[in-house]
Amino acid sequence: MNSDFSLAVHSLTFLSLQLDQMATSHAIAESASVHPVRIRKILGLLRKQGFIVTKEGCGGGFILQKSPADIKLNEIYKITSEGALVPKCPPPNSECVVGANMKQAITSIFGDAENQLESFLSDYSIKDVASLVTHEPIEVAEALTGE
Template identity: 25%
Template sequence: MSDSQRFPVAAHALAYLAHKDAYDAARAMPSAVLAGSIPTNPVVIRRVTALLAKAGLIATRPGASGGSWLLRRPEEIRLDQVLRAVNGCAHLGSPPQGAKGCPVSEHIPRQVARALTAADSAAHEALSRITIADLLAESPESLAAFAPHASCPVAA
């Protein structure tokens, strides 16, 4: 799975667990069920849920009767925490190596790297104001000012 897909998959999985009231092992959701909701492969789900479990957002139980459940209420899980849990960043690329001897080429990669750090910081700041509960709400205040991103498919 690409780095750019870990965060959306993680956010979706957490929202699904909250929607299904999966707050303990008795209500654990199997990776195949989560995968069917996203839709993706259960292996992708297991990779993401392992990262979410390591971050303390969910617990998991392996095996045929296994699955995942939330350790915190959706109102307490901010999207910046989810992004960090899956080792994500506001991925805008990385600056290429500069050509030796070119004053612009030797300078620009460092400045582009700083600009990328600024963008990543801004993304974390924005995501810190949105929770998993907001993703489940019809018209959350935290998202009221935003339309879906033009590059994202939106279900009708």
């Protein structure tokens, strides 16, 4: 998988630790060791989905719009990377049953697998990631074991 998902999570986590003021693409890009244009591109997607608010011009930047606990990783995955799980396949080959139908079989199996992945990711929020990152006690394990 490419790093769009990681960068989206990174940016949101960064913003979650700075809820009171805007962060520039430059600051986030520096934190992620990546080019600011890329951050702006990815945050543009998150803005369109209402996760953050953008302000242009001097003193502008990005700020969270939702509570970190309410931003679940499955939502971010959907926005940045949906379909990334399904392996590439060579183009169908109608000369052979296997070649003709393999892509469809793989796509079908991994479509289900991706649904399951998304369900798994829905147990994690940006708040959880922020906790992981700042080494605070984690509440995710409980969520997963149903406690």
